[in-house]
Amino acid sequence: MGLFSYLIILNIFTGLKINGYDYLFIAKEPYDLVLKHAMVLNGTGEEELYRADIAIRNGYIVGVGYINPKESLVFDAGGLTIIPWPIRIEAGDKVVEHLLKNVYPRYSADEVFLQNEPYQGLSITEAAIFAELTPLELMNSLIKSDNTVAKVLIAPIIIKKEEASAKEMLARLTGYRAEFLEIEDRGIIDSGKKADFYIFKTRDYVDEKLIELLRRGAVPEPLYKVQNGKFINL
Missing domain, CATH: 3.30.1490 (Dna Ligase; domain 1)
Incomplete structure (x- = not known):
């Protein structure tokens, strides 16, 4: 087997991207933490609520999708929704x-x-x-x-709330705001971003209740907070 063929096979079995999500089958070493069976609203404003696992290493997200935790520490997030940590508006070049x-x-x-x-x-x-x-x-x-x-x-209006869906209104507080403020490593849930999350019970914030809360510029009261890949109130 040539080196090129070997590298192709290695890539297939270590990381595969399907529909924008990382499906990681084999990890060279355990992750620091794997959040399993979570519902994710990722802050991009493009994706609806979806189910996925999140792998964390050294305070950063290294995989979103199906994660084989191997020997990693696992937190069962079944019944919970994970969103990015909201981005605060602060004085700067654009504010x-x-x-x-x-x-x-x-x-x-x-x-x-x-x-x-x-x-x-x-x-x-x-x-x-x-x-x-x-x-x-x-x-x-x-x-x-x-x-x-x-x-x-x-600060300029990022998105008109009256015309926005829940995914867009969350992005107004997270991903869109991070993009506006040129914050590159926070604001959305994706590989390479900081593992900073709010985690809340999915059943407590559904449909209109979640939309109304986001319309007020608020996010659900977190059951857990994760910052730099670590639970800070567990």
């Missing part, structure tokens, strides 16, 4: 700070992100839904209570 007192309606309520609790990280629109107020009523309340010195962040 600028502005004074709260004169930001609205100069900018759209979807472009203005609040920095103080209890609305930290939410746009004016999202915070208004949370507070059951109109955007103008919320702003008037914030300006009065903060004595006009608070600052907010201005």
Whole structure:
């Protein structure tokens, strides 16, 4: 058998990509962790909820699909949904700070992100839904209570929520946001990305309940959090 043929066969048995997912059959060494039987909403905005295993090594995802764990540590994620860790809007080259007192309606309520609790990280629109107020009523309340010195962040609208599906609204908080902020190693669940996840019970957040939550700029309350490939609240 020639070297070229050997390499082809080796590639087939060590990693095969089908429909964009990695199907890993043989690992040279155990993974640090394998999440089995999970439902995955991967943050790309393109894929619906699907079932897959996730293999992790050195804090990064090294496989998504069917994973043979071999001698690896396994966490049975049956009945659970895994999403990427949400990406926070922070000041930078593409996001600028502005004074709260004169930001609205100069900018759209979807472009203005609040920095103080209890609305930290939410746009004016999202915070208004949370507070059951109109955007103008919320702003008037914030300006009065903060004595006009608070600052907010201005970022372009990534996707209009009214026209978005659950997969797109999640991506607005994860994958789309990471792409906008030029964060290359986070925001989606895929090989080569950091293993940072929120994990929640699938049955607790289905259909309209999940959509309504994402529309408010929130994500499901995680049962578990994984950061750098390790459970931080297990």
